[in-house]
Amino acid sequence: MSLAGTAERGPSPAGSSLTGARLEVRSVSKTFGRHQALSAVSLEVAPGEIHGLIGQNGSGKSTLAKILTGYHAPDPGGQVLVDGQQLRLPVRPREAAVRGLAVVHQSLGLVDDLTVVENLRVGRFRANRLTRAIRWDDERRDAEAVLERLGRPVRLDVRVAELSEEERATVAIARALQDATPGRGLVVFDESTRSLSRASLEHFYDLLEDVVATGTAALLISHHMEEVLEATDRVTVLRDGVVVEGGLPTAGLTENDLVRAIMGRSLEQLPARPACPRRRVGDAVTVRGLRGELLDGVDLELHPGEVVGVTGLAGSGHDELPYLLTGARPARDGTLQLGDDTHDLARFEVGTAMAAGVALVPEGREHAGLALDLTVADNVLLPRRRSRSAVLPVERSAETAVVGEWVQRLDVRPPDPAQVVGKLSGGNQQKVLLAKWLATAPRLLVLHEPTQAVDVGARRTIGEAVRRAADEGCAVLVAGTDETELTMLCDRVLVFRDGRPAAELTGDFTPDEVVEAIFSGHIRKRLRSASPPAGDG
């Protein structure tokens, strides 16, 4: 199916809506310095519609979402209307809220030091009219109700800093959904579902269907084409800040159609999945008797030269592994053998791990991985400086060369080492996070959901960089639940259940087989029992 010739919908006359749209964006532009992030963007979202907004990393999606909440002021000349009412620009957050415009930003916008209930209810507290005291029982009941509808109970009194990425996303989504006024306005989700498990995703979409059934609309920003096709009625596609497809009905489209619209070329023309090296070099990295909150006596062998995936349902323990192996969280018990050195994982710390050549690319780059106020160069060089300054004199030109090489290898856009990381688009921040740890040339590289929020082209670039690290002798562990990512990156995938690897996919497995293995535990022909785990060496 060709997307060519699909007309962008024209805006209605100034000041009022002829279409009854929930949201109308008319010719909005945004310039950062000399960079035009949005050029005369127009968009309409109809009542009860789930509208997708898609485009490559840096194409301007989050900039538009941030204009809708008043975080960014647009250039003069554009208009934003909600339910036919023109908003004053820049948008004032209070007016946006009153009009029923809620946004879940990519960074989620939570306050780490406040509890879940405080994050959910801040700015919405109802006080006793006489005493002005906050009615906490009512606040808790409302907070609980919305979390329950999302099917993901989160303890209300825990500080948000202590939550998992999935729980953080749930709280941010719940906060936006509780603000939705039935039959009015619009909720924007900017890559908000990226860390939800499949089960949570189902709850999210059930709830979203209820919300849009009232006539409220939703704008969904996502890099997951499958999700976009499944969930949305129409899509608008941005390329370099320009609408290249406006309000295109998704019925009958394929993932390839969307990729072609986003990239301007089809998926087949992108570099193919690299052949698995299946080449194991040097001594295995050995994990023995690893126990944590969920992991229950795990034994693993990873070989330099291979990329091993670990996956499973929420609670299976696979996503605890990255943090226990890298000293980010203490294990209850267990050892990690790297060459001649055996490390006690109950006492392992990040500094020791880094000195031993163990690197972690965590989930949640904004609060766990990057210094957003520092430049690309400073972020990339941080771990190298920390681990090597005691041994080698810091050499400026060598550092510049390293940063330049990684910016180029991972195709960071704009390719400017002096750019402040907080000003990069989400996907480009993720590339910097990877560059930061790949540049240390680790012996063991542990990645948690490494292609989160990156576009389909960048996924391949990251895949190639990770495989190249393996080819150069690094043992790589990838934890995640994205079947496409695991299939693209990994030589084999261990599926965890009840705190242990329960099955293993090897050879030429497909994304569907990964999903099937996670959910059914059904043993297919390429899926064999993974116990005892040491037997694969």
Ligand SMILES: Nc1ncnc2c1ncn2[C@@H]1O[C@H](COP(=O)(O)OP(=O)(O)OP(=O)(O)O)[C@@H](O)[C@H]1O
């Ligand atoms: N505060 C800022 N200062 C300067 N440039 C910025 C700022 N915020 C965004 N940009 C630039 O504007 C462009 C659009 O960024 P935006 O975050 O909107 O992209 P995006 O489509 O949301 O990307 P992603 O899919 O990676 O999240 C990028 O080139 C980005 O570097």
